[in-house]
Amino acid sequence: MTAALPTSLIENPRLDRWIRFLPDRTVRIASGKVEIGQGIVTALGQIAADELDLPYGRVVVLSGDTAEGPDELYTSSSHSIEIGGSSIRLICAEVRANALERAALRLNCSPTDLAVVEGRFLQCGAETGQDYWTVAGEIDLTQNVKGTATPKAASAHSIVGQDVPRRDLPAKVSGGAAFIHDVLTHGILHARVLRQPSPGAQLVSLGEAAIRRAAKGEIQILREANFVAFVSEAESVADAAAVAAERQARWDRVRKLTPEQQEAAWLRDQPSEERPHGAAAAASPPRNLVRATYSRPYVAHASLAPSCALAEYRDGHLTVHSHGQGMHPLRRNLAAALGLPIEAITARHLHGAGCYGHNGADDAAMDAALIAMRLPGRQIRVRWRREEEFGFEPVGPAMLITLHVQLDDRGYPADWTTEIWSPTHVQRPGSGGALLASEALANPPPPAKPTDPPVERGGGATRNAIPLYDIPAHRILHHLVLNPPVRTSALRGLGALPNVFAIESMLDDLAARIGQDPLAYRLAILFDPRARRLLEQAALRCGWASRGPAGTGKGLGLGFARYKNRSAYAAVAAAVAVDEEVRVERIWCVADAGLVVNPDGARNQLEGGIVQAISWTLKEQVRFDERGIASRDWGSYPILSFSEVPEMQVELVDGAGNPALGLGECSCGPAAAAVGNAVAHALGARIHDMPFTRERIVKALL
Amino acid sequence: MSLSFTVNGETRTVEAAAGTSLLDVLRNHLGLVGTRFGCGLEQCGSCMVLVDGEPVHACSRDVSTLAGRTVTTIEGLSSDGKRQPLQQAFLDEQAGQCGYCLSGILISAKALLDRNPRPSRADIVAALDRHLCRCGAHQRILRAVERAAAVMRGEAG
Ligand code: FES
Numbered sequence: 032m033t034a035a036l037p038t039s040l041i042e043n044p045r046l047d048r049w050i051r052f053l054p055d056r057t058v059r060i061a062s063g064k065v066e067i068g069q070g071i072v073t074a075l076g077q078i079a080a081d082e083l084d085l086p087y088g089r090v091v092v093l094s095g096d097t098a099e100g101p102d103e104l105y106t107s108s109s110h111s112i113e114i115g116g117s118s119i120r121l122i123c124a125e126v127r128a129n130a131l132e133r134a135a136l137r138l139n140c141s142p143t144d145l146a147v148v149e150g151r152f153l154q155c156g157a158e159t160g161q162d163y164w165t166v167a168g169e170i171d172l173t174q175n176v177k178g179t180a181t182p183k184a185a186s187a188h189s190i191v192g193q194d195v196p197r198r199d200l201p202a203k204v205s206g207g208a209a210f211i212h213d214v215l216t217h218g219i220l221h222a223r224v225l226r227q228p229s230p231g232a233q234l235v236s237l238g239e240a241a242i243r244r245a246a247k248g249e250i251q252i253l254r255e256a257n258f259v260a261f262v263s264e265a266e267s268v269a270d271a272a273a274v275a276a277e278r279q280a281r282w283d284r285v286r287k288l289t290p291e292q293q294e295a296a297w298l299r300d301q302p303s304e305e306r307p308h309g310a311a312a313a314a315s316p317p318r319n320l321v322r323a324t325y326s327r328p329y330v331a332h333a334s335l336a337p338s339c340a341l342a343e344y345r346d347g348h349l350t351v352h353s354h355g356q357g358m359h360p361l362r363r364n365l366a367a368a369l370g371l372p373i374e375a376i377t378a379r380h381l382h383g384a385g386c387y388g389h390n391g392a393d394d395a396a397m398d399a400a401l402i403a404m405r406l407p408g409r410q411i412r413v414r415w416r417r418e419e420e421f422g423f424e425p426v427g428p429a430m431l432i433t434l435h436v437q438l439d440d441r442g443y444p445a446d447w448t449t450e451i452w453s454p455t456h457v458q459r460p461g462s463g464g465a466l467l468a469s470e471a472l473a474n475p476p477p478p479a480k481p482t483d484p485p486v487e488r489g490g491g492a493t494r495n496a497i498p499l500y501d502i503p504a505h506r507i508l509h510h511l512v513l514n515p516p517v518r519t520s521a522l523r524g525l526g527a528l529p530n531v532f533a534i535e536s537m538l539d540d541l542a543a544r545i546g547q548d549p550l551a552y553r554l555a556i557l558f559d560p561r562a563r564r565l566l567e568q569a570a571l572r573c574g575w576a577s578r579g580p581a582g583t584g585k586g587l588g589l590g591f592a593r594y595k596n597r598s599a600y601a602a603v604a605a606a607v608a609v610d611e612e613v614r615v616e617r618i619w620c621v622a623d624a625g626l627v628v629n630p631d632g633a634r635n636q637l638e639g640g641i642v643q644a645i646s647w648t649l650k651e652q653v654r655f656d657e658r659g660i661a662s663r664d665w666g667s668y669p670i671l672s673f674s675e676v677p678e679m680q681v682e683l684v685d686g687a688g689n690p691a692l693g694l695g696e697c698s699c700g701p702a703a704a705a706v707g708n709a710v711a712h713a714l715g716a717r718i719h720d721m722p723f724t725r726e727r728i729v730k731a732l733l
Numbered sequence: 734m735s736l737s738f739t740v741n742g743e744t745r746t747v748e749a750a751a752g753t754s755l756l757d758v759l760r761n762h763l764g765l766v767g768t769r770f771g772c773g774l775e776q777c778g779s780c781m782v783l784v785d786g787e788p789v790h791a792c793s794r795d796v797s798t799l800a801g802r803t804v805t806t807i808e809g810l811s812s813d814g815k816r817q818p819l820q821q822a823f824l825d826e827q828a829g830q831c832g833y834c835l836s837g838i839l840i841s842a843k844a845l846l847d848r849n850p851r852p853s854r855a856d857i858v859a860a861l862d863r864h865l866c867r868c869g870a871h872q873r874i875l876r877a878v879e880r881a882a883a884v885m886r887g888e889a890g
């Protein structure tokens with residue numbers, strides 16, 4: 032095996048973990064990456080069909096299955112196509128070569144005489160009667176992948192690069208049982224959980240009689256330390272019990288939160304671990320120093336559906352269905368939390384609503400598993416309540432960012448420091464975090480020391496903290512805040528959005544200092560030709576050349592980044608109108624993701640990232656009060672609505688032979704930055720803190 | 734209590750306690766799982782159904798108010814298992830990511846097109862504004878409704 036294999040193949044070398052020939056003349060491809068609304072299952076099917084020369088319809092994809100599929104950790108960080116896709120490409124190329132070798136032996140010819148057409152093997156254009164399925168029995172799929180077969184060149188692709196429609200959408204426009212929430216088989220037991228208000232809180236008393244009365248039906252109340260579940264054959268009964276339980280539970284040692292803690296500014300004086308990165312400290316005393324501080328508050332994933340999970344414990348085996356982002360990690364985490372051997376658990380993925388990171392999905396799976404262990408032989412369905420999802424999912428961490436920029440004599444950055452205060456961006460169970468319910472059990476896991484992905488691995492808070500621009504010296508001062516008031520974890524792009532917002536805001540203001548156009552200023556310090564091309568094209572699309580003066584209430588702004596400084600590039604332009612509120616009127620986005628498997632699906636992702644970024648920038652903040660997270664419904668946590676979503680023009684430039692780059696998160700930071708710069712242009716004054724509330728707009732104008 | 738109403742063209746009789754939501758009855762009693770739960774508070778639109786042709790939040794509608802009325806759910810949009818132009822337009826535009834919002838949105842879009850075959854962009858936005866889509870598929874959804882309207886008027890294929 033060569034070291035150049037994608038990590039997914041190194042971890043799962045056996046061919047049959049990835050590919051099988053099924054008797055119905057289809058090929059089943061397995062992946063550890065799961066569908067979260069991003070179209071990955073369709074895209075992986077395209078890659079496989081192309082590499083095997085099969086019609087797309089003859090490839091089925093099994094995703095997120097611990098019993099049969101590969102372990103590829105989580106579906107996150109735009110890795111699915113870069114790593115998951117290239118693994119499938121290599122596997123299919125190798126199996127195709129093996130199959131042709133077997134067929135050539137039978138036909139007494141050289142494999143190079145054979146061509147594959149729709150899965151049939153042709154010799155010099157003539158049918159041979161051989162195909163994948165005739166030789167499948169002779170291909171040893173228990174072998175490890177060698178990684179020596181050469182996948183097709185991009186120019187030879189016929190399915191990759193096409194707008195193949197999503198496989199899962201027909202059921203979703205027809206009211207099919209498309210989601211995990213829709214598994215309502217006969218005899219299933221519905222469960223709801225009474226959530227421990229904060230880790231360490233103790234349940235002093237629970238008015239069970241009153242809960243039973245309010246439930247208005249047969250109910251089982253399961254209690255283990257501070258974990259309480261209500262189980263019923265009727266969903267409405269379990270639900271009513273959970274609602275009543277909130278009033279009937281008395282808790283001790285609840286951690287009380289205050290509204291001050293919900294602001295990013297609160298982070299600055301908190302205990303933190305210092306994690307410096309990059310160039311040595313700048314020469315002192317600094318010359319021409321410009322400094323500004325930006326922030327984003329805690330924000331929610333806010334999936335449209337509350338988390339849901341199914342679990343059944345039968346004959347010593349636990350089978351869990353979940354819409355989490357990684358089934359193999361979930362299986363390991365459940366094994367550890369429940370004290371079960373890993374072989375005693377199977378975890379399978381079913382679709383949920385979009386999650387955009389680490390939301391309550393895994394926690395719901397743990398809830399269901401705990402209950403299932405207490406009620407063997409029964410299928411348990413846990414569905415969180417809406418207020419539970421908002422109140423207890425891990426939230427995207429607040430970030431406070433101070434940029435210290437030393438300018439050269441011409442007014443360009445000579446030395447750049449990004450100073451960040453932020454809690455951890457990754458607290459998945461098993462890596463810094465725990466499954467929520469385990470905190471409520473008799474022996475809660477010991478507090479883990481917070482950590483954050485290092486810069487070399489793409490960073491957490493530090494993601495995109497280093498500008499892609501050519502700046503002679505740069506460094507990051509990362510204050511990893513150790514005891515945030517709420518549980519924080521991965522949200523689309525981690526620190527990229529706040530960092531890109533800060534960097535790009537600063538660049539516009541630096542350009543203004545020397546009276547230069549923001550686009551020209553950027554191009555003066557940006558050498559990467561792929562990046563330059565995007566900025567130029569976005570500027571062309573939005574009519575940058577005829578951009579008006581600042582301070583008119585109308586604004587045009589640009590934002591740019593290369594996600595993680597190594598994935599897809601995106602340049603975004605935003606046109607806004609500002610009076611008491613910001614209205615984003617139009618968006619133009621130009622992205623370069625190298626080879627694109629499904630261009631329409633890719634545009635869909637870019638569009639979604641833009642809408643979410645605008646929503647975070649203009650509207651969203653998780654709010655706290657005494658009882659914890661206070662914003663527990665869509666009224667107190669509004670998101671961008673149909674009447675607020677701008678017209679968008681999104682395009683992908685030609686991949687020019689470059690490899691596929693993850694793109695699901697690349698438009699978010701540039702979109703937030705473009706809106707920020709457009710608003711600054713409209714107002715003639717900058718807003719540094721998200722969200723752009725009416726108060727902040729008014730304040731900026733004072 | 735026992736009551737009868739019409740669901741997707743069929744008369745259904747259900748036993749339900751007073752105060753039971755229509756959403757619960759659809760999903761858990763009648764096996765119509767296409768109507769989704771999002772919030773239970775009339776804030777997201779995932780649960781939208783038609784009652785006598787008008788869009789209604791099933792999550793908060795007491796089923797006891799429905800005796801003798803006519804309910805149409807997302808499942809009732811396709812006839813004989815065939816997708817209607819509205820649904821086909823959503824596929825043609827690939828209007829959706831996770832798709833969780835789509836059942837409710839399709840219902841409101843149907844109500845709109847039933848009373849206004851030539852809606853402006855602003856009409857469509859107004860009809861859908863009480864629906865949330867967290868994935869950001871809004872523009873595709875608006876285009877899909879426009880496309881469906883054109884197809885239904887016989888102007889495009
Ligand atoms: S579930 Fe009815 S509006 Fe949200």
Ligand code: FES
Nearest residue numbers: 830832866867868
């Ligand atoms: S497509 Fe996911 S919420 Fe609309």
